[in-house]
Amino acid sequence: MSSYYLAIIGTRDNPIYELEFASFKNTTILSSPSTPNTPPPIPGKARFAPNVKELLPFIANSSLDLIEDAQFTSNQLNLGKIDTFYGISINAFITPGNIKFVLCYDGNVKEENSIRSFFNEINELYVKTLLNPFYAVNDAIISPEFDLKVKQLARKYL
Amino acid sequence: MSDKYNFIAPAIVKVLVVPINNCTKANFTRYLQLLHSNVSEVRLLDITPNSDLSHFNPASFPNGRIFIEFTTTTIDQESIFLHDFEPFRKTFIVIAVGTYSEELNAQQHLDAIKTRFPTTIMANSIMFDTPSVQVESLNKLNPDVFYHDGTTNKLTALETIFCDICGNFLNELDSYASSFANITLRSPVSITDSHVLTKAINKAQKRISLGGSTSFKVSFNGNSAPTSMETKSKTHLRHLGRQRKLMGNFYLLSGKYHDALQSFIEGLQALRKCDDYLWLASALEGMAVSIVLLQFIGSQYTLPSQILCPILQVTKSKMNSLSDPTLSPRKSSIDSQSSKITTNLSPRTSFSGATNGFTLNSLTSTPDLNTVALPELLNVVMSRALSFYDLSTNDFEDMVPDIVYVESILRNIRLMIGFHLSNGEMASTDLENIIRGKKTESATYQGYFYRSDILAEIDKIFQLQLVDLPIIDQCRIYSVLASMYSDLGMMRKRAFILRTLLVGLLPDLEKQSSTTTPGQIQSIREIVDFLFVLYGINSEPEVSAEAASFQSQSNWPALQIQFLKLCMKIGENINDKEFLLKLCTLLLTRYTHNLPEDDQIRLKEKVESLIFQSTIDKLSLSVPYWDPFMVRRAKFVNSKQRDELIPFNEYLENGVSQESTDSFFDPYQKTVEVSVFEKDKLLIKDDVNHLKITLQNPFAFEIEINDLEIATEGDVQVETIKSLIRAINPSPSQQQSLNNTIRASSMTKVRGLTKKASPVNSTSPNNFSSSSSQTSSVMVVPPNSTEQFLVAFRALHVGQLKIIGFRASIGPCKPQFFPIVDKELYAKSVKITDHSISEVPNTLDKVIANLKNASIESRATTRKLVLNVISRQPTLTLTDTSVTNGWIMLLDGEKFDFSIRLTNHSPVTINYLSFSFWDSTIEPLNNKLNSAGVQNTLDAAEMYEIEWALVKFKPFRIVNKDEIAEKYKTIGPGDDIEIDYEVTGRKGMDLSKIILDYAHKNSDDIPNSFVKHIHIPLNISVMPAIEVVGCDILPLFASSLQGLDVTYQHNPGNLNQVLQFISGLIESKKDVSDYCLFIIDLRNSWTDKLRINLKYSDSVEFEINDSIVPDKTSRFLIPIKRIKPNEIDFTKPIPSLRNRQFVKNYNLTEEAEKLMQKLFWLRDHILLKLSGSWSGSDDARHGTIDLRPLRLTAKNSSILVYDNILINHSICDESDTPLEKQGTQYCLQADEFYILKTTIVNNSESPITGIIRHLPIPRSITSSIHPTSVSFKAQLSIDRKILFNGVLQNKISDVPLQPGAKLELELSFVIIERGEFEWATVLEVLAPESAHYVGHEPTYIMAI
DSSP states (O other), X not given: XXXXXXXXXXXXXXXXXXXXXXXXXXXXXXXXXXXXXXXXXXXXXXXXXXXXXXXXXXXXXXXXXXXXXXXXXXXXXXXXXXXEETTEEEEEEEOTTSOEEEEEEESOOOOHHHHHHHHHHHHHHXXXXXXXXXXXXXXXXXXXXXXXXXXXXXXXXX | OOOTTOTTGGGEEEEEEEEOSSOOHHHHHHHHHHHHHHOSEEEGGGSOOOTTOSSXXXXXXXXXXXXXXXXXXXXXXXXXXXXXXXXXXXXXXXXXXXXXXXXXXXXHHHHXXXXXXXXXXXXXXXXXXXXXXXXXXXXXXXXTEEEOOOOSSOHHHHHHHHHHHHHHHHHHHHHHHHHTTTSOOOOOOOSSOHHHHHHHHHHHHHHHHXXXXXXXXXXXXXXXXXXXXXXXXXXXXXXXXXXXXXXXXXXXXXXXXXXXXXXXXHHHHHXXXXXXXXXXXXXXXXXHHHHHHHHHHTOOOOOOHHXXXXXXXXXXXXXXXXXXXXXXXXXXXXXXXXXXXXXXXXXXXHHHHHHXXXXXXXXXSSOOXXXXXXXXXXXXXXXXXXXXXXXXXXOSTTOXXXXXXXXXXXXXXXXXXXXXXXXXXXXXXXXXXXXXXXXXXXXXXXXXXXXXXXXXXXXXXXTSOGGGSOHHHHHHHXXXXXXXXXXXXXXXXXXXXXXXXXXXXXXXXXXXXXXXXXXXHHHHHHHHHHHHHHTTXXXXXXXXXXXXXXXXXXXXXXXXXXXXXXXXXXXXXXXXXXXXXXXHHHHHHHHGGXXXXXXXXXXXXXXXXXXXXXXXXXXXXXXXXXXXXOEEEEEEEOOHHHHTOEEHXXXXXXXXXXXXXXXXXXXXXXXXXXXOSOGGGEEETTOEEEEEEEEEEOSSSOEEEEEEEEEEESSOOEEEEEEEEEEEOOXXXXXXXXXXXXXXXXXXXXXXXXXXXXXXXXXXXXXXXXXXXXXXXXXXXXXXXXXXXXXXXXXXXXXXXXXXXXXXXXXXXXXXXXXXXEEEOXXXXXXXXXXOOSXXXXXXXXXXXXXXXXXXXXXXXXXXXXXXXXXXXXXXXXXXXXXXXXXXXXXXXXXXXXXXXXXXXXXXXXXXXXXXXXXXXXXXXXXXXXXXXXXXXXXXXXXXXXXXXIIIOOSEEETTHHHHHHHOSOBOTTOEEEEEEEEEOOTTOXXXXXXXXXXXXXXXXXXXXXXXXXXXXXXXXXXXXXXXXXXXXXXXXXXXXXXXXXXXXXXXXXXXXXXXXXXXXXXXXXXXXXXXXXXXXXXXXXXXXXXXXXXXXXXXEXXXXXXXXXXXXXXXXXXXXXXXXXXXXXXXXOXXXXXXXXXXXXXXXXXXXXXXXXXXXXXXXXXXXXXXXXXXXTSSXXXXXXXXXXXXXXXXXXHHBOOSEEEEEEXXXXXXXXXXXBTTEEEEOTTOEEEEEEEEEEOSSSOBEEEEEEEEEEHHHHHOSOGXXXXXXXXXXXXXXEEEESOSEEESOSSOBOTTOEEEEEEEEEEOSOEEEEEEEEEEEEESSOEEEEOSSOEEXXXX
C-alpha cells in the first residue's frame, strides 16, 4: 500500500488543492508482513514518515522546475514520471491552462496507466470547477464535492 | 579557482600553500592572490627537459599541461586511504611563501614543512618582496627556494618559477611512481571502519534494486560471468591492470595525456578480464579525462574500438544511433563544423582509418568509436564507469567508497552541464569552459544533453544515503548540486537542495553553536534570504496591496511556514537572537492567519523571552509591533458645549439663507462654500476632549498597549492625557466585527489551513472589569477582536489640528507610529510569476523596516483627523427670571410682561448679542405651509393667513430694547444683563424659547469668531378667551328698519345702537343703502365674564362696549360703509409675506380666482379697520380679540361692494314731477298715468350696450303667505294689471353708454288693477361682456 500526495498547483506556484491519501488496494497483502508492533494500516490513510510528510510540499514545489522543462518537450498533457527524490516518485500532469497536478508517491507504483487515468479524471473535475462562474483561476478549491470526488477517484485508480 | 568537482579534477595537481617567516595575514592573502592570478597551468614545453626521468620526461610530450590548484586548507586526513586508488586526491606539493629577509634560512623552513606534511612528495618555497636586483642571483642558490619581487609588472616571473617547481615536481613524481612498481595495489578500505564506508552505497543499492528505476541496471552476464581463466593469471592480470591504471593517473597529473590514455586502455584490457569492476570503472573515468584533455590541447589520438566496444557494451546498432547523422542532428552539426575545426575532430577519424582501416568496414562486428561525437562518447564511457562502480558493490573487498562514487557522478554531471550549456560547436572555448569551470553567458539549448538527462544523473545521487556521509562532504555535495541546478536554471530545485543543506547543517550547528563565526552566520543568513525570495516569503503584504492580493491568492503558506520554522530552528541552534526575533516578527506579520492559536501564542512568548534575555545580555534588541493596521478608526467625540458654537460667518449667512429656502430653486446659483469649519470638528483650546479610537487585534493572544500618544502634524500640538484613557464597553456587535479586520495578509483558503475564527470569549470577567474600570494607562485588546478606547487630549495651540495617527508601544515592542487606517486597497494581480531574481533583498530587515516606518500607503488608505482648535469662548448663563418655574398660563391673545437676567461667567467679554424667539406653533404652521406648497391643498388666501401667523404675529417683544442698546455695549466678565419681555398668548402655544446669540466678536478675525447661543425655555399654556364664532353682512335699506324691529326684538345686543346710527343717517339725508350691516358673533370661552371692546374706525367711528358671560355667544352689529368698486383694487394678486414663488392654480377658474382675490382684499379692508380687545372683570388680564378667523362669502362681498352699473328708479306723474316715496314705497293711483324713470349709471371702465328688462310683479303673490288661497285675479298676468306705453324690454340706447355716463330711460304706465307691486329692473349688458345687473333696491308700488 503506497501513500500518495496530490497537489494541484496554480500558475503562480500556489497550491489550490492538496490531498494526502493512500491506496485502498493490496491492504491485505502488505498488512501481513508488518510487524505486530505497528498498528494495522488504515486503508486510504497516508503513511508518510513525519519527516517525509514535511518534505512533500517542498518536493512538489521543486518538481515544478521539471514540469516547466518537460512541458516543452512533450505534447501530452500527462507528463508521466518526471522526478524522484529519495524513493519518492513524482508524476505530473499539466492542463492547457498551466495548472499542474503533481502526484508524489512512495515506492513501487508502476501503474503509469492508472495514474494517467487518475490525472485525466482529475482534469475533468478541475475543468468542471473552472466552469463555475464563482471560481477564479488560482483560487483554492474548497468545494467538499470536489474533495469527495477526488477521493473517489483515488480509490478507483490508485 | 578550480573546482573540486571539475571533470578534469583527476588531472589537477593539488598544491598546498603555507606561510613561513612570520608572514602576516595580509601579505599571505596578497601572495596567494598573485599565485592564483598568474598560475593555473604549466605547459610541459616550458619545463626543462629531464631525460633522467623514466616516466615523466616533459620533452616527450611538449603539448601537455600540468594543471595546478592552490589550496590553503590542511590536507584532508579522511581521504588518505584513497590516495593509492585516486592519487589526484593527494596533495603533492607544499609551497611555503613568505616575505624575504636577509638572514632567512629557507632550507631550514622547508625541512620543517617536510616533517610537518609527510604525505607530500616535495616542498618548495617562494620568498616574495625580494629586492629586484637580488632576484636573479638568489634564484640560482637553491633549486627548492625561489625569490620573487612581489610586483606584478614582471608577469612571467612567477610562471618561470612554477616551471621550475613543476620540474622539481616531475622529478619527485617520477620516483614516487616508481615506488609503486612492485607494490600490490589494494582497493581502498577505510582504516577506521570499513563497515561505515560501505553502508551508504549498500543502502543505495538496495533501493535501486527495490525501485528498479535506474537506467543502468542492465545485465551483462556474458561479460561478467566468471571465465575459465586461471586464478593466478587473474591475479596477475589484476595486478597489471591496477598498475596501469595508477600509472595512467600519474601520467594525467604530469600532463602526459597520450601516455595516460595508453595506460588506461592497457589497464582496461587487463582489468576487464579479471572483472575488477572498481578499478575498471576508475580506469574508464581516467580514460574519459584523458580524451577530454587530448581534445582540449588539440592533440591527435585514436581509440582502439575493438578493445573498448565490448567494455562499453556498444553494439553496432547502438553505434549507428550514436553516429548516424540523421538520427543525431548534433552530430551533423559537428560534421559541418569539422571542416573548420579540423584539429579537434578529424584527427581521430583519419588516424583510425590509417591504423585500423578494416574496422571501418561496415561488415565488421565492432563499430568504430572514433566516429562518435565527443560528448556522446564521453557519456557512454562515463555511464559505463558508473555502472561498473555500481557493480563493484557486490564485492565486499573491492567495493567503491561512497565518496568516490558520488564525486564521480558529480564530475560527470558537471561535464554534461558544460556540454549542455555549450553552443554545440565543440569549439575549444567550450572545452576550456568545461575545464576551467567557467560558465557561458548564453545558455541556449543548442548544447548536448537534455536537461532531463542531466537530472536523471542527479537523481543517482539522491539514491544514495547522503546523510551518512561526513557533514563536510554533505555540504560540498549539496552546494555543488545547488550550483548545478542554478546553472540549469532550476531555481526551485536549487531552493530545495539548499533547504536540505540547511536541514543537514542543523544538528551540527547545534553542536558547534559556540564556535560559529560571524562569517558562517552571515553565509547562512544569505542562504536563508535567497530562499525567502524563492519561496515567495519576501512579498510584502503589509505594505503593498499587490503583494497582499498575490499572497492571498497564490501562495504556499504551508511551505513557507515550514521553511520559516526551519529557519527558527537554525536561529536557535546558532543562538542568534536578532535573527530569531526578526523571524518571529515576520511570521506574526505575514502568516498570522495561517498559524494556529497556540503557535501564535508561542511566538509571542518567544519574542518576549528573547527581548527579556537581550536586555539581560545588554544586546538592546527591539522589535516593532506586528500589525501596522492596529488603529482602525479614530473619531472625535463631540461634547455638548461644542454644539452651541457657530462660526460667525456662517451665522451671518444663516439669516439670509433661511429666507432663500422658500424661493424657487435656481440651478445656476453658485453655492458659496462659506462654512470654513465643520461644526463637529471644533474644539476649544485647553479643554479636555476625547477621541474614540478602535484598535484591532488579529492575533490569538491579547495585546497590551502600554503607552499611547496622539501623533500630530503641523504646528498645533496636543497633550495626550494618559490617565484618562479608558476602554469603551464593547458591545457584542463590535466583538464580532473581526471580519472587517485588514489582515497583514488576507485569508488563504487552502484546505487544512483555514483557521476558523474561534468564538471569542474575551469578556472574561477579570479581564473585562480590569480594562473598563481601570483608569491606568494599560489598555488590553482581547484576542481576535477590536476594542474601542476613549483617549483624552488637550490642544495646546489655536489653529488647525491634524491628527495623523498614534504612537503606541505594545507588549514587548518598541514605541511605534500607527496611522489611522481607513480603507483597504485591492490590486489586480498578475497571473504569471517571474522567477528571475534580480537582487536578493534582505527580507528580514525589510519587514522590520516596513513595520517600523508604518509605510502602508499602498496597502490601505490612511486618514487624517482634522480638527479646529479655537480660542476660549464666552459663556452666558441665565441667572434669574421673573417667571416662576418658567411656567405661565395665558388666555388667547393675552399680553404678559416678564424679565430675565443673564450673567457672563467666562473671562471673555461678550460684544455681540442678538435675540430671537421660537415657539411651538411655528413648526406645525411651517409644516402645513411646506406641505401645502407641495400638494397645493391650500389656496393663496389660506397660505397668506398662515404666513401672517408666522411673520406678522410677534409673540415676544423686548420692552427695554433702547435701554439695553444704551446700557450694555459689552458684557464684561462677570457682568449681568437684564431684559424685559412682553409675551402674547396664542392658541396652540405650549413651549416657547427665547434664543440669545452672543459672541466675542473679533473684528480682525471674523472667520475665527464663533457665536454661541443660550436658550431660555418658557412653558406657556394658552386658554381660549373671546373667540369669533361667525360673521355675516346684510344689506341695509331704508326699509330694513321695520324688518329688523321684528326679527331682533328678543335680542337686544347693540341693535338699538345700530338703529340710532341709521336714523342718524336718515336724518342727515344720507342714503342708508350706502351702508351695510356687519354681523359678528363672539363667544366667551373663559370661565369669567369678559368685557369686550369692538371698534370700527372708518370715516365715522363705531364702537361697541359690552360684556359676555362665560360660555355665551353674543351677536354684534356694525354698520359699515359700502365700498365703491374703485376704492380698492380687487385685481391685485394675493401677496405672499415670505416671497413665495407664485404658483398658478389651474384648478380654479378665472372667475373663482377673481372672487377669491376680491374676498381677500375685502377681508383685508375690514380687518384693517376693525379691532377688538377684551379685559377681565378685575383688569388683571387684558388682551386682544383675534379677528383673523373672519371669513367672507361671495354674497357678502356683493353686498359690501357697489355694482359697476347702477340702476335706479324714480316715478313721476304726468306733469313730470317726481313723486315722493311714502316710507319705502310709492303710493300711486290706479288708472292714472305715471312715468317710470330708470337711471343707468355706468361706473365701469368700458362703454356698455345692453337691453333693459322691466319686471313688474304683483307683490301680493310674492309676499303672500298662503299661495293656494290666492284669488283668481291675483293670478292674472301683469299685462292685465298694468298697461305700458312701450315695451318692457328694450335696448338702452343706440350708442354705447360711456364710462361715467348716465342714461335716463322713461316708461309710462297705468295701473289698472289695485294692489301692491314690485318693480324690478334687469339690465342685460351685451358688450363688452355679457352680464346681468339688477337694480340694487327694488321699487315697491302701492296702487290705490
